[in-house]
Amino acid sequence: MQVITDGACLGNPGPGGWAAILRYRDKRKELWGGEPHTTNNRMELTAAVRGLEALKEDCEVEIVTDSEYLKHGITSWIIDWKRNGWMTKRKKPVVNQDLWMQLDEQNRRHKTTWTWTKGHASHEDNNRADELAVKAARQQKAGAGGMR
Numbered sequence: 001m002q003v004i005t006d007g008a009c010l011g012n013p014g015p016g017g018w019a020a021i022l023r024y025r026d027k028r029k030e031l032w033g034g035e036p037h038t039t040n041n042r043m044e045l046t047a048a049v050r051g052l053e054a055l056k057e058d059c060e061v062e063i064v065t066d067s068e069y070l071k072h073g074i075t076s077w078i079i080d081w082k083r084n085g086w087m088t089k090r091k092k093p094v095v096n097q098d099l100w101m102q103l104d105e106q107n108r109r110h111k112t113t114w115t116w117t118k119g120h121a122s123h124e125d126n127n128r129a130d131e132l133a134v135k136a137a138r139q140q141k142a143g144a145g146g147m148r
Helices: 040-053 068-083 097-109 124-141
Strands: 002-009 014-024 027-038 060-065 111-116
Touching: 002 040, 002 124, 014 040, 014 124, 027 040, 027 124, 040 060, 040 068, 040 097, 040 124, 068 097, 068 111
Parallel strands: 002 060, 060 111
Antiparallel strands: 002 014, 014 027
């Protein structure tokens, strides 16, 4: 199982979109949505959360992302954040804590592997996720929200 994710924002903050592509053997499902006022990092996190939530059963899943923030956050930084009561090393509250907590719950639910890929490069599904996330952000900018 693979979940390929991306987030986009028109301005940072600004109208944003997220997308997740779920792949299992020859099956593929695309999910996307947006928020009228958000940040790119929030959209990257939301894409991963929504992608993992969409899996009907706990499973082994590879999450592919072009966001180093997302990959490092969930595989490394979150350990210290949780140990320190969701505070950074500088004793500041973790930004996007609500989404990190949701992602942590989904990450523990599944057996996950996190893979980074270069954005806007040769990964077809990552390019498609970017396309969907940008489309969702543009829909937010135009005032036509919603999720597919």
